[in-house]
Amino acid sequence: MAASDEERDFTSIITEFQQDLKGNCVHCNHCLPCPVGIDIGRIIQMVDKAMYNISSDFKGDYKTLQKKINFYYPGRIRTSRSQFKGLLTKASECVECGVCMERCPFDVDVISKMKLAVKLFEMED
Template sequence: MNRRDFIASAGVGLATILLGDYNFISIAAAQDQNGVCIYCNNCQPCPAGIDISAVNKCLDLANSSNESAKDYYFNLSKHASDCIGCGVCEQRCPVHVKVRKQMRQAIGLFGK
């Protein structure tokens, strides 16, 4: 299950997530969360200074055809292209998100 499907199955919109209301997570089955960023920030701190959950939020917004995704992404202080590929974030992630893969997707989508 991808992030977009997970969010849709939880019955919440991306606006709710962007506002920081993650209460919906408690109603989702644990296996549905596996590999899907839940923006918990357990991946932090990033040695390169990337706000990993913000990058993932931008990907979610872009995949939902939200026009503000690109602006939101470019306003971040660090971008996916700043990723050094160390994998520390993946070791910390409780739901096994392939963060380095997400960073490559963000670079492909946003160009930086």
């Protein structure tokens, strides 16, 4: 028995998830292509992985943040940093054009995520 058109319509579910996920990247890559070639979804995934279980409202400087992550989760920054080095285009090459943010269905602040990636993965300890 085939599903009807009504049964295949997931619009209401998608809309509900979209509201629940507002501001959070789901790595869907709707933000691409980036005019300068940044793999936005991949970089945000690295940032999210590094920041997992670390308060997103952290108010300290980034050196302190790196130390906190390294203390509680040894090797997390080092692993992400080595993966980051393999990317063709780094977050620091972001020109803040905002095209990615216009495309994002979840209103992710991509520019802030790129700045955080620079501080976590491109600045020395």
